[in-house]
Amino acid sequence: MIHRQDESNLPKPDVDTALLKEIPMSKPTNSSMNSTTTTEKGAASAALTLNMLQRVEYLAVQREAWETTLYARSNEALYSIFDQCLALYRDLTTGDGLKAKKQGLMDYINMKGYVFKASSPLTLKVIRCVFGQKDRRRLSTYHSVLCVAVAEHWEVGIVAQKISERGGIQEISLQKKGDVITTKEKAAAASSALTDQSIATVTGDKLKLHWNKDRVGEDSVAVLTQEADGTYSVRCVVHSTAAVKAVLAAYFAENKETISDLQQQRKQIAVATDQSALIAAAAKAANDNPIAQSA
Numbered sequence: 100m101i102h103r104q105d106e107s108n109l110p111k112p113d114v115d116t117a118l119l120k121e122i123p124m125s126k127p128t129n130s131s132m133n134s135t136t137t138t139e140k141g142a143a144s145a146a147l148t149l150n151m152l153q154r155v156e157y158l159a160v161q162r163e164a165w166e167t168t169l170y171a172r173s174n175e176a177l178y179s180i181f182d183q184c185l186a187l188y189r190d191l192t193t194g195d196g197l198k199a200k201k202q203g204l205m206d207y208i209n210m211k212g213y214v215f216k217a218s219s220p221l222t223l224k225v226i227r228c229v230f231g232q233k234d235r236r237r238l239s240t241y242h243s244v245l246c247v248a249v250a251e252h253w254e255v256g257i258v259a260q261k262i263s264e265r266g267g268i269q270e271i272s273l274q275k276k277g278d279v280i281t282t283k284e285k286a287a288a289a290s291s292a293l294t295d296q297s298i299a300t301v302t303g304d305k306l307k308l309h310w311n312k313d314r315v316g317e318d319s320v321a322v323l324t325q326e327a328d329g330t331y332s333v334r335c336v337v338h339s340t341a342a343v344k345a346v347l348a349a350y351f352a353e354n355k356e357t358i359s360d361l362q363q364q365r366k367q368i369a370v371a372t373d374q375s376a377l378i379a380a381a382a383k384a385a386n387d388n389p390i391a392q393s394a
Contacts, residue, residue, distance in 0.1 A: 144199040151191075151203025152210075158183055158229050174267070178259035180229065181241075181268075185248050186255045188225050204228065222246055243272040286347035290318070292358045293350075301333060309336040318343045 158180065165176045191200050207228055208215070215224060226242045233241075244262065247253075253261050265271045301321075309319075320342045323331040351358060 144196065147196040147199035148203040148206065151200045152207045153203075154187060155204060155207045155225075155228050158187065159231065162229055162231070175259060177268075178262045181244060181248070181262065182255060182258035184225055184229055184245055185253060185258055187229075188222060188245065188249060189255065191221060191225070222249060240268060240272040244268050247271055247274075282344060282348045285351040286344040288358055289347040289351040289354070292354075292361050293347075303333070306333060306336070309338075311338070314338060318347075320346050 161183075162180055165180060191197065191204060204224065208224065211228070211231075213224075213227060215227075222245045223238075223242050226238060226245055230238060230241055248258055248261070262268060262271065265274070317338070320337045320339065322334040322337075324334055325331055
């Protein structure tokens with residue numbers, strides 16, 4: 100038999116239930132919301148960093164697999180790796196989360212113990228992380244291919260096709276080196292173009308103090324300031340081969356087309372001169388040959 104207690108006799112709580120209904124629910128504060136947002140951003144950034152590290156590591160493993168199993172059969176697998184190197188580079192230079200992605204690359208570099216100069220480009224870092232501690236010549240060759248792909252805006256997915264069309268990795272590397280003009284070559288081209296050119300002759304008592312008979316015919320560099328009246332003030336004169344080379348290289352960069360046209364004209368004149376000399380030599384030889392004359 101169940102005994103029910105009379106609830107009417109129980110003590111009632113000293114709280115007005117109507118008041119309880121009016122008490123609002125607590126809402127999250129701005130600080131807690133900001134904290135949540137910061138945590139989410141931190142987690143997303145960490146995920147990007149880890150993802151980039153794992154991608155580089157996976158690509159390096161693919162390269163090892165190519166070397167040990169596929170190298171003897173085909174270079175297509177290697178070309179495919181270059182395609183992914185380009186995709187990796189693009190993801191490190193475009194889009195969102197670049198800081199986190201680059202941190203992932205740096206984490207991989209630190210994990211492997213690779214050391215780079217401050218001036219080392221990102222393309223070289225990608226190549227070395229993927230291809231490891233190869234000899235410098237091979238790394239330089241591979242790096243040239245990625246640089247060409249970046250400079251010529253190759254699309255991801257057609258890198259293998261592009262490499263094949265250009266004759267292979269080695270051929271691309273040689274073509275790139277052939278297209279590069281060194282500072283020394285630029286300076287030489289500019290100097291040659293300016294050989295017969297003089298836009299002004301400057302003299303002065305203070306300027307004569309820099310004169311040295313042992314330097315007659317040598318190039319020097321002067322710093323000029325353009326004045327309001329159209330004249331130039333000579334601030335200093337520097338006798339330095341390195342300074343002259345740098346200025347001539349800068350002149351080449353600003354007047355590349357003019358210098359190239361002048362070089363082409365000189366080549367044509369040289370060819371015409373050589374042809375004239377050959378014709379004259381042939382005519383002279385014919386005139387001097389008694390057998391030819393009797394014939």
